[in-house]
Amino acid sequence: MALLRSEKLPVESQDDVVQVxxxxxxxxxxxxxxxxxxxxxxxxxSELARNAFVHGGGGSVELESIETAGRRGLRxxxxxxxxxxxxxxxxxxxxxxTGGGLGLGLGGAKRLSSDxxxxxxxxxxxxxxxxxxx
Amino acid sequence: MERIPIxxxxxxxxxxxxxxxxxxxxxxxxxxxxxxxxxxxxxxxxIDISSLEIVDSFIGxxxxxxxxxxxILDAETVVVGMQPAVAITLVELGMSLSGVRTALNVxxxxxVLQASLAADNGGGAGGDGAAA
Amino acid sequence: MVSARKSLLADILSxxxxxxxxxxxxxxxxxAGSRSDLITEKELREQSRExxxxxxxxxxxxxxxxxxxxxxxxxxxxxDTLSRSRARRGFSPAExxxxxxxxxxxxxxxxxxxxxxxxxxxxxxxxxATVLLDRLGLxxxxxxxxxxxxxxxxxxxxxxxxSTPVVELWDGVLGLPLIGTLDSARTQVVMENLLSRIVExxxxxxxxxxxxxxxxxxxxxxxxxxxxxxARLMGADCIISGIRPQIAQxxxxxxxxxxxxxxxxxxxxxxxxxxxxxxxxxxxxxxx
Numbered sequence: 001m002a003l004l005r006s007e008k009l010p011v012e013s014q015d016d017v018v019q020v021x022x023x024x025x026x027x028x029x030x031x032x033x034x035x036x037x038x039x040x041x042x043x044x045x046s047e048l049a050r051n052a053f054v055h056g057g058g059g060s061v062e063l064e065s066i067e068t069a070g071r072r073g074l075r076x077x078x079x080x081x082x083x084x085x086x087x088x089x090x091x092x093x094x095x096x097x098t099g100g101g102l103g104l105g106l107g108g109a110k111r112l113s114s115d116x117x118x119x120x121x122x123x124x125x126x127x128x129x130x131x132x133x134x
Numbered sequence: 135m136e137r138i139p140i141x142x143x144x145x146x147x148x149x150x151x152x153x154x155x156x157x158x159x160x161x162x163x164x165x166x167x168x169x170x171x172x173x174x175x176x177x178x179x180x181i182d183i184s185s186l187e188i189v190d191s192f193i194g195x196x197x198x199x200x201x202x203x204x205x206i207l208d209a210e211t212v213v214v215g216m217q218p219a220v221a222i223t224l225v226e227l228g229m230s231l232s233g234v235r236t237a238l239n240v241x242x243x244x245x246v247l248q249a250s251l252a253a254d255n256g257g258g259a260g261g262d263g264a265a266a
Numbered sequence: 267m268v269s270a271r272k273s274l275l276a277d278i279l280s281x282x283x284x285x286x287x288x289x290x291x292x293x294x295x296x297x298a299g300s301r302s303d304l305i306t307e308k309e310l311r312e313q314s315r316e317x318x319x320x321x322x323x324x325x326x327x328x329x330x331x332x333x334x335x336x337x338x339x340x341x342x343x344x345x346d347t348l349s350r351s352r353a354r355r356g357f358s359p360a361e362x363x364x365x366x367x368x369x370x371x372x373x374x375x376x377x378x379x380x381x382x383x384x385x386x387x388x389x390x391x392x393x394x395a396t397v398l399l400d401r402l403g404l405x406x407x408x409x410x411x412x413x414x415x416x417x418x419x420x421x422x423x424x425x426x427x428x429s430t431p432v433v434e435l436w437d438g439v440l441g442l443p444l445i446g447t448l449d450s451a452r453t454q455v456v457m458e459n460l461l462s463r464i465v466e467x468x469x470x471x472x473x474x475x476x477x478x479x480x481x482x483x484x485x486x487x488x489x490x491x492x493x494x495x496x497a498r499l500m501g502a503d504c505i506i507s508g509i510r511p512q513i514a515q516x517x518x519x520x521x522x523x524x525x526x527x528x529x530x531x532x533x534x535x536x537x538x539x540x541x542x543x544x545x546x547x548x549x550x551x552x553x554x
């Protein structure tokens with residue numbers, strides 16, 4: 001797997017969340033994603049950025065354009081040093097169906113992405129990585 | 135502080151969201167709309183999202199909240215102009231916004247609001263033209 | 267040790283580039299896989315020269331172990347283009363990979379010349395070179411594979427689009443006859459087609475006919491519900507038609523909640539409802 005380009009952005013405020021959306025959109029356009037694919041990855045990024053800011057107390061996101069066997073993708077890695085998630089399985093469910101209640105948006109972000117990986121420990125922050133392949 | 139302008143059209147309020155909203159702005163809109171519904175004694179709210187390229191779970195919930203609150207205040211809400219890519223993404227996200235009425239565009243949305251108002255005012259079998 | 271190895275490969279490539287190139291060309295032209303019917307000698311020479319140059323430059327910047335890093339990107343780019351172009355012309359993946367593997371003999375010959383007296387160093391350098399060329403050769407096969415998969419995916423998509431037409435049955439009423447299974451890839455295409463037609467025609471009702479859908483299980487039902495929800499967000503209501511008795515049973519057994527979506531056994535029945543909803547009545551004038 002090859003890394004073509006990377007950029008790191010802070011997620012420390014609501015304005016940062018908007019900036020992240022716009023940056024992800026620009027990268028997705030450059031990678032040649034279709035409009036629907038762009039919308040999905042930007043929306044997933046919005047969910048995860050909000051999580052990092054609202055639940056994680058702030059953090060950062062790394063945008064990477066990657067390539068493997070001739071296929072290009074956009075990889076986003078969100079990190080926060082917040083309280084972490086106690087029950088990841090449950091948290092993934094909360095984002096589902098209603099979208100009401102707490103809805104951590106994790107389940108949604110997963111459904112909108114090609115690949116999804118999460119690591120979190122109570123007291124040790126949260127790390128979420130998604131990839132959208134072209 | 136930036137706010138989204140709310141226009142009054144007869145008994146209806148018209149909102150057009152043209153910017154990439156951050157959460158604070160969405161909450162402000164929610165507050166402003168409910169306040170205006172009461173102040174203007176509005177019977178309907180039309181929210182035009184044809185310029186919104188992203189509707190995530192927070193904005194989706196906000197739209198749902200606005201619809202629910204308006205209903206309690208005796209006003210009907212219609213959201214119009216959702217872009218196809220946004221609709222597909224929302225559905226994939228798991229939000230169907232089932233408590234929110236929708237229409238293709240402003241014209242249709244107004245028709246929905248007017249019909250709903252007529253029904254409320256005892257329309258149907260030729261009321262006394264009480265529709266706005 | 268690593269930096270010594272790194273500059274060794276780059277050194278050998280720059281010092282003996284001409285000799286290596288000539289021997290490599292000879293080996294390629296000799297081999298049956300060179301396919302002179304598909305590629306001219308001139309082109310082959312150009313490709314080989316370009317490859318050697320990029321290989322040398324990459325080896326000079328970063329060690330051969332760092333195959334995935336950005337220093338090797340130009341080499342991968344060249345192999346991408348080369349592999350895809352050869353695939354299009356009709357080369358087999360093995361023939362394409364031979365382009366890389368036939369470089370081994372001349373390269374090893376040079377290594378033996380330089381390090382012949384030091385058996386350990388020779389073994390290590392040969393190993394590093396073979397690992398590098400193996401990886402690059404395999405990369406060409408992966409790209410070839412990826413290229414084929416892209417063709418198949420594109421053909422599948424075209425087939426899907428052809429098999430999910432959305433017709434305008436009446437002013438404001440769309441018809442969507444689904445034929446075949448409804449998997450998640452298909453659902454995406456169906457949704458995109460349906461929604462763009464809704465925008466184009468301003469339709470407020472869409473009749474989804476599932477006569478041609480062989481089985482309706484929980485997944486298919488979910489996909490249907492997703493499509494209906496997406497259409498509703500665009501202001502269009504859906505009616506499902508073509509519900510066969512077995513499907514009705516399955517739906518009840520599975521406990522699928524159609525969320526008050528109207529359903530009709532026939533397309534005609536659904537059409538009548540659609541007309542009523544949009545304010546039309548159908549009448550037959552009395553015969554004179």
